[in-house]
Amino acid sequence: MAILVDENTKILIQGITGSFGGRHAQLSLDYGTQLVAGVTPGKGGQTFADRVPIFDTVSQAVETTGATVSAIFVPPPFAADAILEAADAGCELIIAITEGIPVMDMMRVRAAMEGKKARLIGPNCPGIVTPGRGQDSTGGCRIGIAPGYIHKRGKVGVVSRSGTLTYEAVWQLTNLGLGQSTSVGIGGDPINGTTHLDILKMFNDDPETEAIIMIGEIGGANEEIAAAWAKEYCKKPIAAFIAGATAPPGRRMGHAGAIISGGKGTAAAKIEALRDAGIEVAATPSDMGNALVRAMG
Numbered sequence: 001m002a003i004l005v006d007e008n009t010k011i012l013i014q015g016i017t018g019s020f021g022g023r024h025a026q027l028s029l030d031y032g033t034q035l036v037a038g039v040t041p042g043k044g045g046q047t048f049a050d051r052v053p054i055f056d057t058v059s060q061a062v063e064t065t066g067a068t069v070s071a072i073f074v075p076p077p078f079a080a081d082a083i084l085e086a087a088d089a090g091c092e093l094i095i096a097i098t099e100g101i102p103v104m105d106m107m108r109v110r111a112a113m114e115g116k117k118a119r120l121i122g123p124n125c126p127g128i129v130t131p132g133r134g135q136d137s138t139g140g141c142r143i144g145i146a147p148g149y150i151h152k153r154g155k156v157g158v159v160s161r162s163g164t165l166t167y168e169a170v171w172q173l174t175n176l177g178l179g180q181s182t183s184v185g186i187g188g189d190p191i192n193g194t195t196h197l198d199i200l201k202m203f204n205d206d207p208e209t210e211a212i213i214m215i216g217e218i219g220g221a222n223e224e225i226a227a228a229w230a231k232e233y234c235k236k237p238i239a240a241f242i243a244g245a246t247a248p249p250g251r252r253m254g255h256a257g258a259i260i261s262g263g264k265g266t267a268a269a270k271i272e273a274l275r276d277a278g279i280e281v282a283a284t285p286s287d288m289g290n291a292l293v294r295a296m297g
Contacts, residue, residue, distance in 0.1 A: 002130040002182040003157070003202040003209070004093060004121075005069060005141040012037035012067040012091075014058065014074050014082045016048050021073030024097075024145050025052070031148040032132055032139035037061035039070075058089040071127065071143050072096040079123065080105035087118040094193070096122035097144050106191040113193075120193025126163035126185035129170075137179070146170075146183065154179015156292065157203035159196055160215035161188045162243055165285060169213050169241075172289030181209040188217065196226035204234045211237045211296050213288060214279075218244035219265045224273040231277035239291035241282040242270045 005011075011028070015021040016038030026049060028035050037055060038048045044056035055061040058070060070086035072079055072094065079098040086094045101123045113120065121128065127144015131137035131151040142148045150167060152174040160166040166185045173180060184199050186192060196214055203209045212234075216223035223242065230238060245267035274281050282291035 001206055001208045003199070003206050004119075004130075004182060004184065005128055005143060006130050007032070007132055007140050008034065009069055009141050010034050010036045010065060010067045011069045011071060011141070011143055012039060012058065012061045012065065013071045014039045014086065015072065016040060016052070016054060017043055017046075018073060018075075022048065024073065025049070027148065028142045030138075031142040033142050036065040036067050058085045058091065062089045062091065067091070069093040069095065069143065072098055072123070074098055076100040076102070080109050083109050083120065083123075084112055087113055087116045087120075091118055094118050094120045095125070095127050095143050096120060096187075096193075097125060097127060098122075099124040101189070103189075103191060106189065110191060110193075121184065122187040122189070122192060124189045125187030125192075126166055128182060128184050129180070130182045131180055144185070146185065150174055151183065152179035153181075155181055155208060155210040157181050157199075157206070157209040157212045158183040158215075159199040159203070159212070160185055161196075161217050162215055165215045165241065165243060165288075168285055169215060169288045172286075173213070173292070176289050176293065178211075178289070178292070181206060190220070195222045197222065197229055200226050200230060200234060200238075204236060209236065211292055212239075213292055214238060214240045215288070216240065216242050216270060218242070218267050218270070221265060223270045227270075227273040227277040227279060230279065237280075237292070237295040237297070238277075239280045239282060239288065239295045240274045241285060241288050241291070242267045242274070243285075245271075
């Protein structure tokens with residue numbers, strides 16, 4: 001079953017005519033994703049790759065093609081409005097790849113999306129991949145910037161704040177013969193739409209997912225919250241890794257959300273919470289796949 005998206009999900013891309021959005025739109029098409037529309041104001045009536053119609057607005061794209069998911073490849077100053085446009089047009093899932101959206105803009109987005117049916121993944125995230133069922137795992141659904149070829153269809157769910165560590169975990173799993181049900185990069189910004197806990201609950205309810213890798217980093221308390229829930233309710237084996245153990249207090253490390261303040265959000269506190277929940281914690285990034293093997297017993 002996988003979670004959030006599968007090979008039947010219809011996708012549109014906002015910002016498809018930009019160089020970055022266009023490059024990854026083509027990679028998604030090559031993977032077999034049902035990319036049915038692009039949106040760039042002023043370029044309606046054109047096509048992308050001679051097959052994907054481009055519309056001026058998201059509402060036009062949704063009405064014409066039946067797309068239910070939007071991927072945001074819009075520059076930071078305009079990305080918040082793009083997210084809200086997708087939500088207002090009825091998209092059920094919005095995946096914001098854009099990095100550098102101002103925090104105040106995301107505060108406005110969060111307030112405006114209260115009560116809407118749309119779920120936001122990101123911003124500043126690598127997106128989602130549900131591998132296909134073919135021999136090479138293409139024909140699934142790739143949304144965002146993750147390399148499709150490293151994925152393999154299987155039964156391990158992956159959720160991560162870090163794009164690079166997502167790819168590393170997936171590649172290790174694939175080399176160990178452990179495919180993925182769905183891989184979800186939730187992004188590392190301080191204000192985002194979906195948390196580790198949200199995804200853990202989905203994986204816990206998904207009959208295809210039999211084990212989980214959860215990757216976090218310093219800053220915030222979402223990993224501890226997810227660990228506390230998993231201790232009580234999740235019966236599937238979980239392995240975890242926390243990035244930033246050597247970060248000096250008060251130093252921002254890569255992601256805007258990866259900053260320790262007031263003694264909270266440290267790697268040590270997160271690792272302690274994970275271990276208290278019975279979660280196998282990888283000592284290094286290179287140990288993530290093997291940590292899951294240990295957790296699976």
